Amino acid sequence: MAPSVEVPESVGEVVGALAGEGSVVLAGGTVVMPEVNTTAHDLRALVSLRRAGLRGIEVDGGRAVIGAATTLAEVGKHERLAVLRPVIESIASPTIRNLATVGGNLFVKQPYGDLAVALLALDAEVDVAGPDGASSTRPVADVLRDGAGEREVVTAVAFDVPDAAAWRYTKAMRRKQNSASIVTVAAVLGLDGGTVGAARIALGGAGAKPVRATAAEQALTGGPLDHDRARAAGEAALQDAEPFDDAYASAWYRGRVLPVHVRRALLGE
């Protein structure tokens, strides 16, 4: 009834510990521990990543590789990842960010998971370890869509660090701090002179999972980044969105403000 807590010291041991029935990965604990603490649950073993060697940030030649158990606070302090600081600061509180992990953010339910939205815009790649030494690298979109297998664990996340000029991020919240997303917009814009050559736009609070706003991307690319095109992209973003009701905002409200926040994010307003 009380779950055991395993603290393995390698990825292999983590995967081995996940073989047991009712075992789950315990990263920052921000999702698993509320369940353990407050509900009648059937978890038998919590497999902690704390000592499995999955913390750390390397930035080499513009590419960042972040261990899955790296905390959000650690990402927020890294001088080469300053461009992501607004993302980190928009998530929860320092007391959560000191625990919550990069890997864990891929598995939280919307409207949480703002780093996941950013990683989707960044087209990040996710390393996943599985049984019998299996290891693979997957697009973050696949992990967000399919999750990971019961006996798999995310070990690292990698992406090209965008220039500050190319990066867009906004999170609309009911409070200024420590509040879940009404809508989140993250974008990497390839700007060639004044023209948008390529765009990757990801949305949070816009569906059961983070969403690539492909219609918005199409509306934006091939022209200047001006008010009319940004507005059109904002409107187009609704096509890929399935806003939902929750305690933070209604689906109606999310649908109303999504185009506005997309437009403002793109224009850097």
Add this chain to the structure above:
Amino acid sequence: MAIQSEQIDRSYFAEGRDDDFDVIGTPVQRSDALGHVTGRTEFFEDRNPPGLLHLKMARSERHHALLKAVDVAPALAVPGVVKVLTHADVPANWYTILRLIGVEPNDEPVLPEDRVLYKGEPIVAVIATSEQAALQGARAVEVTYEDLPVVLDVEEALADDATAIKPHGTNYFVYEGHHCRRIRFGDVDAAFAEADHVFEWRYQSSPIEHAPTETTGCIVIPQADGRLLIHSDTQACFFTLDNTALILEVPFGKLRVMGGTVGGGFGGKVDVTLEPIACIAAMATNKPVKYVYGREEEMQISSPRAAERIYVKDGVMDDGTIVARKVTLYVDAGAYSRHSPYGTTKAAAHMPGPYNIPNVWVDAHCVYTNRTPSSAMRGFGVTIGDFALESQMDRIARALDMDPLHLRLINAYRDGDMKAHRKVAEGTALIEVIQQAAQLVGHELPAELRTMTVYSPASDGWTFLIKNP
């Protein structure tokens, strides 16, 4: 940096002031603040007696249903579960806050006998050696429901064809034979007929949860002398003591309540809904028992401020004088009375607000629905009424293109005015408060409104027919 003390403005009400204050106006340290900043203040859950058992409730999943069968055997089979309590274990199975002074009817069972009236209503109490075991036991209880019609709207609840959800046969609290609290003062219909304008608007509030940082709870510890020691975060130790004794059918001296340390009350910790069943559990097991709400229970199950629906119809003259006010008010008490009948009485008495209106008609209903029972919170009965009344005043002012402060000043009540529920107003200060507030924010008032006082008589031009107050 010490806190600045406020200056008391002694220029108001110069005659009749008696303010040789020693303490008022000076900063006085809270007696418990030292304990708070050192972490030594004892909240109920800071007790950790050996052998502590944990109580969790199996709760209704339906809004309104008969309990055809309740099978607790699966709960008893959960490792760690030591007992399950049902209504049969409760000596006097009624919680009504005012039982002690004979206010009827008893309408809320400690544990239901044959039906549930709101989603989340406790059905049986599971006692176990750990919280997790108690939660597992509560989850395992099997309940067979027969759904009954659900009433969720206060006006629908009062319709002729509505299902009566209460055993006394009506969806309203009966006030001395009447279906609501009534104020009848003057003749509103005659005044409406003479008024230059008639404004009617509708107001609706939602239930509001206190959300105290500390959830509601208690620990009951059997004592060596056979008494029960109750550590509770109740705001009302004597409510707890008295109601628990009545429910347990024990002499009051058998219970000892240690409390007074409340991690946020705001009115949410005045009902006695945890201690009695925890006491029964402690007596049944002869062990200490803790019953504490989880955060979700606190948000969903614990009583909120009542939602209210209020219709305010005013007869108003061109110069802004309100000559008639008709208020139809519905308090959503949810499934059980708790403090709502009292709150609704306060609501009626509070009408028509701090204004001298010669014709007033009020029907204030305390209505039962299949919602979480509402209860006390910060000025309950009055606060939401004021939201409606003051919104109404602003809307009238807007409709008449009038300064909203002017509107209030010319209608303000004064010492000596007869209020609608037939008490003479005394100690009024609305006029002076508005004048001071206007001055503080730099809102200009015309001379005659700056000089009026709660003592100056209303001029004839502003008083209308008062019929048989």
Add this chain to the structure above:
Amino acid sequence: MPKSYIEVLVNDEPREFLVQPGTTLLGALREELGLTAAKRGCGQGTCGTCTCIVDGEAVMSCLVPVETIQGADVRTLEGVARDGGELDEVQAAFLEGFATQCGFCTSGMIMAAQALLAENPDPSREDVVRAISGNVCRCTGYESIINAILDAAQRRRATGGVQYVEGGV
């Protein structure tokens, strides 16, 4: 299931004890060590009343299984006052600034403030708001708490970090 053996440093004292598997740091402090200043307001990491400092970082202690922090350096409110019970600057500022009413959030607030001031001795108002953004207070409206933390920072800077303040009313 057999209990787990835990060794941690708590307020500079080495402590060792047994816990049921899965016990959180909060549970261990309150139930094994008698350190009840950290509170349980939600068990879900949303209220902040459980805030403690682990290896220099303010965390929600209700979310940390104590078995995952063997050997860690844990600080709680009980370790904040100086020898002889004299209050530190944050405690004194809360006391004198009326920054505590029911007291339930106070431990978490003070520990969040301690973590902030250890890292940033001259915080802006915004820094303070950020530091306590995980701590819910339902009584004060936060202004007195923010002011007390800024006041404490000033006191600490003025005395070079050590100030003995007489406790009491």
